[in-house]
Amino acid sequence: MVNSPVREVPASQVQSNTVLSNVSWSVLEALDDNLAETGARLVYLDGCLEIMVPLSEEHEEPKKLLAQLLEAYMRLKGIRFYAKGSATIGLKQLGARKEPDESYCVGERSKVPNLAIEITVTSGGLDVLEIYRRIGVREVWFWEDGVIAVYALGEQGYEQVYKSQLLPELDIRSLEFHSRMADQFDAVNSFIETL
Amino acid sequence: MTPALSRPNGKSTDTLADIEMQEAIATQASEKIATTHPISETRILLEGISWDTYERLLEETGEGRHQRFAYCDGVLEIMVPLADHEEPTRLFDDFVAVFVDALGLELRKLGSLTMKAEPKTKGLEPDCCFYIQNEAAVRGVSQLDFAVHPPPDLVVEVDNSSGSLDKFPIYGALKVPEIWRLRRGVLTIHCLNEAQTDYAEAEQSVAFPQLPVRELPQFIERAKVVGQRAAVRELAKRVKEVLDA
Numbered sequence: 283m284v285n286s287p288v289r290e291v292p293a294s295q296v297q298s299n300t301v302l303s304n305v306s307w308s309v310l311e312a313l314d315d316n317l318a319e320t321g322a323r324l325v326y327l328d329g330c331l332e333i334m335v336p337l338s339e340e341h342e343e344p345k346k347l348l349a350q351l352l353e354a355y356m357r358l359k360g361i362r363f364y365a366k367g368s369a370t371i372g373l374k375q376l377g378a379r380k381e382p383d384e385s386y387c388v389g390e391r392s393k394v395p396n397l398a399i400e401i402t403v404t405s406g407g408l409d410v411l412e413i414y415r416r417i418g419v420r421e422v423w424f425w426e427d428g429v430i431a432v433y434a435l436g437e438q439g440y441e442q443v444y445k446s447q448l449l450p451e452l453d454i455r456s457l458e459f460h461s462r463m464a465d466q467f468d469a470v471n472s473f474i475e476t477l
Numbered sequence: 478m479t480p481a482l483s484r485p486n487g488k489s490t491d492t493l494a495d496i497e498m499q500e501a502i503a504t505q506a507s508e509k510i511a512t513t514h515p516i517s518e519t520r521i522l523l524e525g526i527s528w529d530t531y532e533r534l535l536e537e538t539g540e541g542r543h544q545r546f547a548y549c550d551g552v553l554e555i556m557v558p559l560a561d562h563e564e565p566t567r568l569f570d571d572f573v574a575v576f577v578d579a580l581g582l583e584l585r586k587l588g589s590l591t592m593k594a595e596p597k598t599k600g601l602e603p604d605c606c607f608y609i610q611n612e613a614a615v616r617g618v619s620q621l622d623f624a625v626h627p628p629p630d631l632v633v634e635v636d637n638s639s640g641s642l643d644k645f646p647i648y649g650a651l652k653v654p655e656i657w658r659l660r661r662g663v664l665t666i667h668c669l670n671e672a673q674t675d676y677a678e679a680e681q682s683v684a685f686p687q688l689p690v691r692e693l694p695q696f697i698e699r700a701k702v703v704g705q706r707a708a709v710r711e712l713a714k715r716v717k718e719v720l721d722a
Contacts, residue, residue, distance in 0.1 A: 298521050300557045302538050309537055312530045313523075320524055333555065335521050 298335045299404045305331040307374045314370075326372070326379040327408045334404065341383075345401045347466045348425055349384050351457055351473050352399075356388070358477050359451065364391045371395065371417050378413040385419075388448045394418060397448055402426040411440045421448050428462035430454055517638035519557040526553040528597045535591060535600075545589055547601035547642050554642035562635050565659055565697045566604040569633045571709045572693055573607050576685050579716045583612040587629065594650035595624060601647045603632040609684045628653045631684050635659045645676050655683045657690065664694050689719055 310326050313333075317324070325332040349365070356363045364387040371394060372379030385395035398419045400410060411433060414422050422440065424431045432454065433440040434447045446452050456476055463469035531548045538544075547554040558566075570586050577584040585608040593600035606629035608615050615626050628651045634644055636658065648656055649669065656667040656676060667676040668683055682690045692715070700708035 298519050300519065300521055300544055300555055302534070302544065302555075303541065304537050304539065305534070306537055309530065309533045312533065313526070316526045316530050317523060318525075322521075322523055333521060333523070335523070 297337055297341070297403050299407055300333055301408060302331045302333070304329050307377075310379065323381055324379070325381075325408050325410070325413065326377075327413050328377045330408055332407045334407070341401050341403045343466065344425065344428075344461060345383050345399075347463075347469055348399065348401075348457075348461045350466070350470050351460050352386075354470055354474055355449070355452060355457070355477065358474065361388065361449070362390065363388050366395045371398075371419070372413065373417075376416040378416045380410065380413045380417075382419075396420040397423070399423045399425065415439055421446060425461065428458055430458050430461070518559050518562045520638050520641045521555040521557075522640070522642060523553045523555070525551055527551070531600065545602045545604075546591075547644055547647060549599050549601075549642060549644075549647050551598075552642060556641070561637065562604075564700075565635050566633065568697055568700060568705060568708070569605050569657075569693075571705070572696065572712055573609075573631070575709060575713045575716060576688050577609065579688070579713065579720060580685070582609060583616075584609060585612045585615060590621070590629070592623065592628065592651050594647065599647040599650045601644060603629075603644075604635045606632045606653075607684075623651060631655045631657065631682075633657045633659065637661060649673070649675065657682075657693075659694065659697075662694050662698075664691050666690060687719065688716060 305326070306329070307326075310324060310331055313331075314324055321336045323334045323336075325334070353363070353365065355361075366382075366385040366387065368381045368383060369385065370379060370381045371385070382395070382398035383401045384399040386397045386399075387395050388397050394417060396419060398414055398421070400422065402424050411422060415435065418435070420435050422433045422435075423446075424433070432443050432446050434443045444454070446454065453476075456473070460469045460473040463472065526548070528548075531546070531553055534553075535546060543558065545556045545558065547556070556562075570588075573586065574584060576582075587606050587608070589602040589604065590606055591600065591602050592606075608627075609630045611627040611630055615621060618626060630653075632648060632653050632655070634656060637660065645656070645667070652669065652673055654669045658665050658667060666679045666682050668679045669675075670677055682688065693712075696708045696712045696715075699711055703711070
């Protein structure tokens with residue numbers, strides 16, 4: 283009973299998560315329906331269901347700060363964007379489904395976002411990049427403790443890159459720096475000044 | 478307030494500041510305890526889950542699942558056991574066997590048997606469960622049906638976490654006569670009252686009235702020092718002393 287291929291070690295007390303195996307898409311949908319009013323989030327890949335329950339709102343602030351910084355940048359640079367927030371993406375046919383922490387259509391509006399942002403607070407979950415690869419999200423950014431890792435989708439799957447391909451002019455280090463600032467309002471103002 | 482969040486001693490008139498204060502104190506206390514007692518297992522509480530979803534999850538995740546589910550009135554708890562949870566659980570199987578052998582009784586141990594109560598609002602998997610007094614009634618029965626068969630005589634719950642789903646109403650609905658709860662190194666015995674409505678803490682076990690049940694945590698600690706089998710043998714020696722006295 284204790285042997286499992288997935289090790290669950292919560293990275294912090296911000297969120298609890300666990301992975302259940304052999305769950306059908308229809309049970310995923312039933313659970314999703316039951317949990318609609320709660321903060322619980324479901325990630326699904328090939329029969330494995332990860333359930334995440336936020337224990338505090340701690341990761342909301344960095345998420346919203348990063349979103350505001352990014353949105354300020356795109357607006358100032360005249361780059362059209364459509365914010366899709368945490369809208370669920372994925373399909374039964376793909377066997378994969380997830381709600382990004384934030385997602386955007388950069389450039390033009392489309393059904394599937396081309397940029398997904400993940401705020402990492404737990405380890406030991408499902409392979410998020412495999413889910414995004416199947417859905418075909420062009421770029422995935424992971425933010426963890428103020429450090430951003432950018433992954434771009436290529437022929438061989440995702441590769442870590444040091445510049446965003448969607449926003450090649452963006453200084454990722456400056457974005458990271460401002461995402462670590464204590465005051466959300468001042469951080470955005472300060473970032474705008476650097477642009 | 479939802480059943481998952483209500484606390485037995487919580488007053489509904491507490492202000493948010495009071496609650497935050499109490500939680501801060503509780504956190505400090507648990508941090509202190511954490512240095513000497515097991516780290517808490519992860520328990521995820523999901524609200525608004527239908528009985529149908531619970532049953533389908535039980536069915537699909539089946540035998541290989543290492544998490545344990547408990548369900549009560551729309552709240553599903555998923556418990557992810559750690560070694561600190563599993564080790565005492567396995568030891569209880571041996572400890573109960575020692576008691577039964579010393580008294581010349583029979584035993585049917587069923588581990589984390591999935592139990593569902595009628596009407597379809599409550600169900601759970603205990604850490605371990607045993608038929609003792611009613612063993613003969615269920616001997617060799619592979620499909621237990623609690624509408625026909627008696628519930629297990631004894632269940633053990635190991636719970637090191639705060640904020641877990643209250644299992645007693647579920648055991649009450651199943652009419653389980655006796656619960657041993659191990660919490661942060663202390664074992665308490667809870668017996669179903671005559672009206673079968675609630676549990677009362679008891680000095681003595683119903684299944685083993687003459688035996689030193691509440692001393693069992695000492696033997697769990699001993700297992701960490703002398704080994705599991707040596708601790709079981711020490712318990713057998715202690716039981717003999719008690720019975721010979």
